Amino acid sequence: MAYQWPHKHLLDIEHLCEEDLRFLLDRAHTLEKEAPATGLQTFENRPPTVANVFFENSTRTRLSFEQAQHRLGLQMLSWSLAGSSAAKGESLKDTVANLLAMSVDLMVVRHPDSGALAFLAQVFERQKVQFVNAGDGTHAHPTQALADMLTLEKQLGNLRGLHIGIVGDFLHSRVARSNVLALNLLGAKVHVCGPATLIPDALKSMVDSTSHELDLLLPKLDGVMALRMQVERQSVAYVGSARDFSLRFGLKKSRLNHLIKPIPVLHPGPVNRGVELDGSLMDGENALILNQVANGVLVRTAVLETLLRNR
Ligand code: CP
Numbered sequence: 001m002a003y004q005w006p007h008k009h010l011l012d013i014e015h016l017c018e019e020d021l022r023f024l025l026d027r028a029h030t031l032e033k034e035a036p037a038t039g040l041q042t043f044e045n046r047p048p049t050v051a052n053v054f055f056e057n058s059t060r061t062r063l064s065f066e067q068a069q070h071r072l073g074l075q076m077l078s079w080s081l082a083g084s085s086a087a088k089g090e091s092l093k094d095t096v097a098n099l100l101a102m103s104v105d106l107m108v109v110r111h112p113d114s115g116a117l118a119f120l121a122q123v124f125e126r127q128k129v130q131f132v133n134a135g136d137g138t139h140a141h142p143t144q145a146l147a148d149m150l151t152l153e154k155q156l157g158n159l160r161g162l163h164i165g166i167v168g169d170f171l172h173s174r175v176a177r178s179n180v181l182a183l184n185l186l187g188a189k190v191h192v193c194g195p196a197t198l199i200p201d202a203l204k205s206m207v208d209s210t211s212h213e214l215d216l217l218l219p220k221l222d223g224v225m226a227l228r229m230q231v232e233r234q235s236v237a238y239v240g241s242a243r244d245f246s247l248r249f250g251l252k253k254s255r256l257n258h259l260i261k262p263i264p265v266l267h268p269g270p271v272n273r274g275v276e277l278d279g280s281l282m283d284g285e286n287a288l289i290l291n292q293v294a295n296g297v298l299v300r301t302a303v304l305e306t307l308l309r310n311r
Pocket of ligand 1: 059062144268269
């Protein structure tokens with residue numbers, strides 16, 4: 001039987017099976033080779049209206065969603081907390097209800113509270129509106145994980161059985177959990193490394209190994225991803241200082257030069273230069289950070305197209 005996308009929203013990688021994830025990644029791989037369609041070619045009748053609703057700052061996620069929306073010929077509305085009535089105290093529910101009154105078909109939402117997207121999906125369950133999670137609190141960032149999987153696949157091929165390391169602050173990271181879930185679905189071996197204070201117990205049962213010695217882990221890896229120290233969520237306070245963190249867990253050219261084979265280095269951004277990554281590694285040939293950004297446009301196009309075509 002032909003595969004049929006089964007989900008109304010994209011809230012979390014947790015809700016996807018391997019086939020769903022494969023469908024989105026395969027579509028993103030294909031989109032790279034296709035000339036962008038016009039809106040009329042993509043959606044035969046009225047182009048759907050999409051609103052980008054960002055309660056937190058963003059560069060990569062927001063602009064790559066906008067690029068994807070241009071590519072699909074969608075009608076686009078942009079909403080930011082600054083300058084909005086939410087800044088005057090209007091609730092999340094009321095803000096979204098007002099956008100719905102303006103006939104929005106799909107909302108891309110970023111919010112500082114974990115569970116904000118699940119809340120919206122439940123409150124507006126009876127409405128046709130679809131939601132895409134653009135990052136909620138420390139919970140999930142599913143389209144970042146899709147961009148990271150596409151980047152790894154383009155560099156390494158099939159990830160099944162490959163050893164991928166993730167380094168840094170897992171306690172405050174919405175990217176980490178989404179990436180672990182996606183890597184597990186794709187059959188990769190996942191190794192997490194960081195200060196004990198920044199690795200929650202709940203994560204340990206989801207991965208193949210947990211360690212606190214980066215130099216012992218690196219030689220075993222086919223690829224490594226650094227996580228951002230969430231300075232705004234005070235993660236530096238858990239490790240003494242940014243310098244202490246960098247000495248033990250910072251990815252540096254000097255550390256990676258010892259490896260027999262060069263490995264790709266990822267980071268979801270924004271990078272705290274000199275903390276998670278040193279500048280020379282970040283600007284060097286093994287860093288795929290800007291590839292992740294470019295691939296973000298492809299996966300977000302695949303997500304929007306898939307959800308809107310299966311309304
Ligand atoms: N990786 C990421 O979510 O970046 P932005 O905060 O710039 O969207």
